[in-house]
Amino acid sequence: MKRNVLLILLTAVGVNYLCGQVTIEVWPGDANNNGQVNHIDLLQIGLAYNNFGPARDQVYSGWQAQTATPWPLVLGNGVNCAYADANGDGLVNYFYDAFPIYVHYGLRHGSETPDVFPQGMSGVDPPLFLDESAMPVQVHSGTQLNLPLVLGDADQPVENLYGLAFSLHLDPQFIDINQVNVNLGQTSWANPDNDRIYSSYSASDSRLDVAWVRTDHNEYSGYGPIGTVSIIIIDDVVSIEHEFHIHIDSIQLIDRFGNMTAVAGDSLLVTILPDAISSGGEPGLTRFRVWPNPASDALHLRAGSTIEEVILYDAMGKMAAYFVPEKSQTTWPLPGLPPGLYWIEARTRDRVYKEKIVIK
Ligand SMILES: [Ca+2]
Ligand SMILES: [Ca+2]
Known part of the structure; x- marks a missing residue:
């Protein structure tokens, strides 16, 4: 009877007790075991x-519970490292534990414990913002903005x-x-030492x-x-002035134990000026296209x-493959690459395009 009660209790907190051995269920990608796969799992x-x-004895790549033995180490935030x-x-x-976050991004299991994002106050907590002083004097369609991301300031x-x-x-x-x-x-x-993943x-x-x-x-202070x-402003012909905001919110800053500090988000206004003279080009014609995504062999x-x-x-950021098409439309047979997230950078005479690609 006592054992039954223990079994029910352990099952209720996500731990099973079978054949004398405690087991847990790992959902690949949900590293903090809160019921949802998202970017917070990379912090974990x-x-x-x-x-x-x-x-684990048996490993499946799909989205399903995988029975595991808990590891000796439980982190400061109470989550077992096995997850x-x-x-x-x-x-x-x-290389092997972050990729499932991409593959299973947004998926849920069981009852979710939402991730926490402590709300910071401007002027009180450290800010996180895009440096407006790096904005070009004039922004038009097709303009590329390279904005430094700044965390904290001299006061906070x-x-x-x-x-x-x-x-x-x-x-x-x-x-x-x-x-x-x-x-x-x-x-x-x-x-200072390139010891980071992102x-x-x-x-x-x-x-x-x-x-x-x-x-x-x-940790660093x-x-x-x-x-x-x-950020590239979409390369369509713009005939009137437009304004839009880039917001930063839902911030989670952690120390090495997983303790959180509130950070104040920010909003940056971008004004797109009308193109002086339309080149007569069709909207979207000059944009770079790459497909399929995810890709496997080409x-x-x-x-x-x-x-070019x-x-x-x-x-x-390490170069994985290189190709010289010398055409405006082509097919690139890919060399064998480990599955993962890649950036493709394509150069034409006057532009550089960058886009995310998943190789599966
Ligand atoms: Ca999670
Ligand atoms: Ca691993």
């Missing part, structure tokens, strides 16, 4: 990084930074979210979820730029003019 991978425990081991090999690292510096997640909201009328490049790989006060996920056509986290269990957000490419070279970078 950073918290659990390089920890190890029992490997971060998406591929079940007994070690938490980037950040203490004990280990990981950061936030959402970027953009207007799909003016921005193609698949062409937004968030680069958080640069050396900075938060990343990712951005298109949650919808107007929302990009971004996560950045260290992996060495060391300070303030200033931590990366760059590159990519089709098309641009408004001759594509194409480079594939892996998610950490």
Whole structure:
């Protein structure tokens, strides 16, 4: 009778007790086991990084519960490290455990415990904002904005930074979210030693979820730029002035134990000026297209003019493949590449296009 009560209790908290052995259910990608896969799970991978425990006997790549033995280490936020081991090999690292976050992004299981985003106050808490001073004097259709992403300032510096997640909201009328490049790989006060992983996920056509986290269990304090957000205004002919905002909200900043600090979000106004003289081009004709996405063995490419070279970078910015099409439309038979997230960079005579691609 006592055992039955124990079984019911343990099942209720997501732990099973079978044949004398405690087991848990790992859903690949839901690293913090809150019932939903999203960018916050990348923070959990950073918290659990390089920890190890029992490997799983059977590993499935699909979205289903996988029975696992709990690991000895439970993190400061109360989550067992085994949940971060998406591929079940007994070690938490980037290449095999972060990719399931992409594949299963947004999926849910069981009852969800929503992720927490402490609301920060401007002037009281450290800010997170795009540096408006880097905005070009004039913004037109086709203009590329390279905006430094700044965390903290001299009045409100950040203490004990280990990981950061936030959402970027953009207007799909003016921005193609698949062409937004968030680069958080640069050396900075938060990343003096390139010991970080980061990712951005298109949650919808107007929302990009971004996560950045260290992996060495060391925290940093300070303030200033931590990366760059590159945005291209859609290359359609614009005949009247438009305005739109880029918002940053839903921020979660953690220390190396997973404790949170409130951060104040921000909103940046962008004004698109009318094109002086229409070139007579068809709207959208000059945009770069790449398909299918996800891809497996080949990519089709098309641009408004001759594509001089194409480079594939892996998610950490390392070159993975190179191709010289010298045509405006072509098919690129891909070399064998590990499944994962890549950036494709295509260069024409006067433009550089960048877009996210998943190779499966
Ligand atoms: Ca989760
Ligand atoms: Ca693993």
